[in-house]
Amino acid sequence: MHRDEFIRTVSEMADQVWDFHERWKFWPFEGPERPPSKAIAERQAILDEEILELSEAVQADNSEEISAEAADVLFVALGHVLSLREPGLAGVRSVTIKNAGKTEETHRVRPDTGKLLPIAGKPHKWL
Numbered sequence: 001m002h003r004d005e006f007i008r009t010v011s012e013m014a015d016q017v018w019d020f021h022e023r024w025k026f027w028p029f030e031g032p033e034r035p036p037s038k039a040i041a042e043r044q045a046i047l048d049e050e051i052l053e054l055s056e057a058v059q060a061d062n063s064e065e066i067s068a069e070a071a072d073v074l075f076v077a078l079g080h081v082l083s084l085r086e087p088g089l090a091g092v093r094s095v096t097i098k099n100a101g102k103t104e105e106t107h108r109v110r111p112d113t114g115k116l117l118p119i120a121g122k123p124h125k126w127l
Contacts, residue, residue, distance in 0.1 A: 010074075013071070013074065013075060013078065014078055016075075017075060017078040017079055017082060018082065020075075020079075021079060021082055021083075026079070026083075033085060036084055036087060039080075039083045039084055040080055040083070040084070042083075043076070043079065043080055043083060046076050046079075047073070047076045047077065047080065050069065050072045050073045050076050051073055053069045053072065054066065054069035054070055054072070054073055056069075057069045102116055105119075106118060106119060106120075107119060
């Protein structure tokens with residue numbers, strides 16, 4: 001896999017998430033804007049189901065299913081972002097910037113989970 005292929009493929013998925021929501025009239029832009037908690041609560045069962053299916057594929061050690069289920073999780077998560085409208089995009093921008101700023105000088109890997117945690121400052125909520 002090459003960087004350009006990864007970026008192109010994920011961009012193509014985002015394009016299809018847009019089309020999918022439009023085709024099925026899951027369109028988040030009609031009607032009044034909903035609070036983020038309501039917008040996500042309406043969709044949470046879908047993401048929970050996809051995460052469960054991914055976990056089952058991992059337990060079964062089925063590489064092909066793992067790949068498909070991981071992509072399903074991403075597709076639904078992108079739909080979550082879309083359902084949040086502009087605040088969803090703001091969240092994507094914020095997380096992208098936050099993660100782009102993490103370096104070996106500012107963060108360490110939590111050995112038991114692989115999560116990056118800040119080296120300095122207040123302790124992370126998971127510690």
